[in-house]
Amino acid sequence: xxxxxxxxxxxxxxxxxxxxxxxxxxxxxxxxxxxxxxxxxxxx
Numbered sequence: 001x002x003x004x005x006x007x008x009x010x011x012x013x014x015x016x017x018x019x020x021x022x023x024x025x026x027x028x029x030x031x032x033x034x035x036x037x038x039x040x041x042x043x044x
Contacts, residue, residue: 022042
């Protein structure tokens with residue numbers, strides 16, 4: 001089970017993808033929104 005440590009806001013989320021985008025070995029999240037910009041959250 002994962003816990004969300006950040007607020008995603010009120011956007012309509014249509015997709016979430018997890019992967020190591022910055023190459024540090026931690027999972028990062030890409031959030032696909034409808035009607036607003038998509039967002040990338042880096043796990044530090």
